[in-house]
Amino acid sequence: MKPETIILGGGPAGSSAAILLAQAGYPVTVIEKETFPRFHIGESLLPSANRSFCRLGVLEDIQAGGFLEKRGAEFTTPTRDKEVINQFSDGMRKDLTSAFQVERAKFDHLLLERARGAGAAIEQPARIHQVQSNEGGGWTVSYEKNGQSPQKTARYLIDASGRNRILGKHLKLPDESLPYPKRVAVFAHFRGFPRRPGERAGNIEITRLADGWIWMIPMAGDRTSIGWVSGLQSWKEGSGSPEERFEQTLAETPWLQERLANASRIGPVHMESDYSYSYQNFAGADYFLTGDAACFIDPIFSSGVAFALESGIAAADSIMNHSPQEKGIPLAAQKAYTRRFQKGLQTMRKLTDLFYSDAGYAILMNPKNPFGIVPAFNSVVAGEVRPPFRIRWRLWIILSLYRLNERYHFVPTPPLSPSPQ
Template sequence: MNPLSDNTISGAHARTTLTDTNNRQHFVGEPLQDIPTPGNSAQKHQVVVIGGGPAGSVAATRLAQAGVDVLVLEREQFPRFHIGESLLPNGNRILKEIGVWEKVAAAGFIEKRGAQFTLADRSRTVRNVFAQGWVKGLDMTYQVERARFDEILLRHADSCGAQVWEQCPVTKVTRTTNGWQIEANHAGQAQLINADWVIDASGRHCVMGRAMKLAKSALPYPGRMAVFNHFEHMQRDEGEQAGDVIVLRLEHAWFWAIPISPTVTSVGVVLQKNGGRAKDESWEQLFWRKVKESPFLTQALAQATPLGDYRIESDYSFSHETFAAERCLLVGDAASFIDPVFSSGVYLALESGLLAADQIAAALKKSPSPQRETKLYAAYTHSLKTQIGTMRQLIDAYYDNSACEVFMSPRPTLSLPQAINSVLAGSLKPGFPVRWRLWLFKQICKLQKKRPLVPPIAWQAPDEPVTTTESSVRH
């Protein structure tokens, strides 16, 4: 579904700064360092992008196309595995703007023209056909193998003039008078880089967020985990619906099924950590125990073959309070990741990468000004948080059983389904016609709790609850 990264994020960190006599800020607990002007021992770039995933690649491409000297530091060697294989149609616009759309379209990915939301026995199924949404032009996109998709974007950044270093983890960052000094290890060699601006696209590693001790917002979500694998020859729909993502709701969990090649499907289950896994239960056993709660999935996976180890992601929901500070902008999962249910992760990565690049490119054309930079930080954070907030309205509704009953029983009244459809296609800055319909949808969901307006769902009772006794990490 949406891109999830490897490392777990800990609790919020409050950021405290002091100001010296030269009006430079440093972090409490760290020595104030007088960093000299870069000499022969350090490279100098206008912008350094930490991370070469979709957010970082889009940002680097956009900056390079604007004539900015940009360096990408990617800790891994591409191609590499990554979860989060489902795109949203509104992301096509960004891929076209940076000139990579034709490369993506030529890669042979599965076309995605809709999303199916269903129950364990498929007694209710809602198919959102993107072309029928309120916002026109969001007809289709792709289900992608992230290893290939991400490499296409990173190589495109390189071809557009961005310098790309792979196998280059960042080991230290230090605030300087005019930007940042970055220490990295490139293919075993220590490197020192000075940058006017930094874009943190490091995913949940949150390299810059941690370095600046940026506070994180408390999200009203329980700890959740996802267990997933790729399967060969899962039974799938035929025709136009063959490329749909299927989201299957249980009472206390949900599954995704994403076709990523003609024969391979990504399948995962998301559930709460508390009460999710027995002490001696393997990830594979947990996965199949939850599959058995759905007659549909049991049949669809009966002849399927898993293609690797069962993997785990956990505690992935978080958000920084601000997405920009100190000549650094956070993009993609480094800024925030809410939930994978509606596949918004890659879209928000693309959108934030483009927005961050445009903000920095504009700032580089003007003389440095703390006042302008402060306004830039606020504008960037506001724009991204507004879009995240739009998607959160539907995420919160889907996890609430009463609201989910409304979601799974669409009525044509006042074009509410078309408005929701557009949001699910990635239209996260909607105009008033969609906004008031979302507001009305929320009010109907609230009424459903008190007096059912649509038929309630007879949720299937789950297996006997068990207790998770260890912290979940990627397996």
């Protein structure tokens, strides 16, 4: 008998685990509180996510799903006097050259329907309010659905509940506080926002400000996601509604002003706050933490969904590889799972530090290419987060230049303020 798994949450992490388990004939139930399609943030994917789509057998569905192709990332100063374009095809990894910009409402719905089609049971809308570890092994999950409070038991749990982190909070798992200041993100969708020319039309654009940054993510159907990330402290010091302050920040950024002239907002302004955490261990003998339920770092390099998909797949693989053993997932496999994703997390943290430090940002905005360090950087931002040696040592040079610049200031920081300094 194949053991049963309950998956808490039906975002990309939950759906990817469910697809694999169901395809292999394992009984699996996903419990998701929202009715899909629903809005969710996290719209710019990395090329490395395509590996997961191939593994899940959904690449063709995604290609046919009407999502915009993304070929790179562009960094622009607020006054647009400096612009750095990272095309993935210029990277060292020739298999990581393009990705997708996705409207999450459609994307998450597609994946969850694939899980259903593969044979997963989907409880939706159903809000989990309690998880309990059973004495003889396994778990009981209690949830609310249609005014009822049913319970379900299973041998394994996969927490894919995103930043709600149901299991981590329930088990009071030790988490690592990441040394990042708290931040606030305010964002909305627009229509009529002009695209970059030619092959760059699907690129994400990022403009760093003194205490935050702005993203512009083009999507299919003339839709563009625009978001503003601000330090929580400076957010608290300001006044006005999130909507007013968002519009004011966009209006004050010259590079955006001209492009917003004929654009209009087509949905509500959303807000998220207070993020960046990581649990110390991502797995136990009968559970896995996946995606944001395991860790969340700053979204600047768009790694969240790629990590969610990959960790969902790895959790399902581990259950399938080890479930015949009475005692559940062996300690070595639990540790290997944590190590694998912590390693990727460390790489993303180094890039995040580089971006937020003025000295590091100066290096990022003045790319020089001794020893081919720029193609190496392109591959890492394409999602090569556990890079082989030939990319790793080049990344080390970039990070060393940043540390040296912190000390000796040999590369000036480009303008961070919309107005002349």
